[in-house]
Amino acid sequence: MRTDQYQGHDYYLMDDLLTEEHKLIRDTARAWVKKEVSPIIEKAFEDGKFPRHLIKGIAEIGGFGPYIPTEYGGAGLDQISYGLIMQELERCDSGLRSTSSVQSSLVMYPIWKYGTEEQRQKFLPGLASGELVGCFGLTEPDHGSNPGGMTTNFKDMGDHYLLNGAKMWISNAPFADLAVVWAKDESGRIHGLIVERGMEGFSTPTMTGKWSLRASDTGELIFEDVKVPKENLMPGRSGLGAPLSCLDSARYGIAWGAIGAALDCYDIALRYAKERKQFDRPIAGFQLQQKKLAEMITEITKAQLFTHRLGQLRNEGRATSAQISMAKRNNVDMAINIAREARQILGGMGIINEYPIMRHMMNLESVITYEGTHDIHLLITGMDITGENAFK
Structure with a gap:
């Protein structure tokens, strides 16, 4: 059983942009993941089953509808808080984040936004507490x-x-x-x-x-x-725009979550490169390995800045669907490339379950496709900047 040694990486001092509440929410989620999920996630992945006993814990860290108002059982948090929770969950496993973000953005969000007051009162508190899924x-x-x-x-x-x-x-x-x-x-x-x-x-x-x-x-x-x-x-909204607005919220969560997966791969690769010796020195001292690691932290940092700004726009109600698409596409692509590079740094050790890299890589192959494929998001950006619809 692998010990989760992750502590975080903040090359551009992004924590300075967070409130004390943001950091408490993130650190609480991180501590829960390290204690309750990291020790069992490889077995769950091998068995092909979601550990349903984790549902209560996800609820307790605010993982179900964190931005839903408190009158409906949510935590009433902002969009950056939501993103930080998604980052910490996917830092462990994309499937864990999927369970949380589906409940939050694709189930609770539409009931809150488009449902009746009776529907909100009937379903949202149970969904927030994890009593309902x-x-x-x-x-x-x-x-x-x-x-x-x-x-x-x-x-x-x-x-x-x-x-x-x-x-x-x-x-x-x-x-x-x-x-x-x-x-x-x-x-x-x-x-x-x-x-x-x-x-x-x-x-x-x-x-x-x-x-x-x-x-x-x-x-x-x-x-x-x-x-x-x-x-x-x-009754609150009909037409294709209604489900697509829910996907906006979910895609925003994915943009944060993918950073978590990338951070975990980078963390493992950096630690391994410092410890693994070849030719009488740590491989971290070789130029090609430093190139990989330097490019990883650069791309992660760019995504962190990118996504934090998107969170600010979401808080202000100014983020567009096209902006969210850009972040989802960029960050998942970034994460899957980092997973592949990290696997190379670990060599043969990168393919076994003593390390999470191959699991992240396989998971991200789904994340790059679901809730809007890599190519579809590219066309959304293309339509937004040119005014021409390439879908038809």
């Missing part, structure tokens, strides 16, 4: 980067809605108590509905065979003539 149904077997083409639909049956269709690649689905599902009404307009476990015709089969995000449970959502009460429709 949710998932988000947008991606379909035939519609990933083009969610507007979804075929999942519902019909008005008078006293209820009848929901049919399927979603896949859904984090938390196998054990979720509820799902925020996006479906088209009879006119083709997209709406969000809250589907609760136990509703007849609703099933959540587990997806197996993953080589990535193995410590996160992934499944499908199947709807076969599911009767959804009318009070479970979220």
Whole structure:
């Protein structure tokens, strides 16, 4: 069992930009991860199962809806606090952060923003405390980067809605108590509905065979003539912009989380390079290894500055979807490249589970694709700067 020795890296004194509350929130999350998750994460990854007993601990460190107002059970924190928690969770494992960010940004966020007061009171406190776990149904077997083409639909049956269709690649689905599902009404307009476990015709089969995000449970959502009460429709916003706004919040969390994964890979590689000797000296003294390490901390520092500014804009309500896309794409690309370079510094040791680098690398192969692929985010930036839509 590997001892988690991580202490943090702050080359540009970023802590000076944080409040004492920010640092307390980050350090609390870091301490919990090191004590409760780091000792078991490799086993969870190998077993291909999310350690569900961690849900209560994630809730206790504010990992579920930290920016949700306290009247609904959240911590009422700002966006930088949310980002710091995501950074510390993904510093351990992307699947751990996925469980947290899905609950926060893809389940709690839409209920808070677009749900009724009754829905907020019914679901948000339980989601914040971890008593309830949710998932988000947008991606379909035939519609990933083009969610507007979804075929999942519902019909008005008078006293209820009848929901049919399927979603896949859904984090938390196998054990979720509820799902925020996006479906088209009879006119083709997209709406969000809250589907609760136990509703007849609703099933959540587990997806197996993953080589990535193995410590996160992934499944499908199947709807076969599911009767959804009318009070479970979220009336605050409809159209494709509604689920995409939720993805903005989640992508923002990923931008912070990817920094955590990169920091962990850098930390391991730096420590190993100082300890590993070849030709009678530590390999940290060789030029090519110093080049790798210097480039790593440079790219991490750039991402830290980038993302902190994005957090300020989010706090002010001024961050655009395109700005969030840029950060998500840049930071995940940065992290996966650092994982690959770190693996090379460790040589053969980089592929075994005594170190987390190969696990981070495999996880990041999913993170670079989900919630907007690397290429799609590039086109979002392209459309924003040129005014020309390359999607159609």
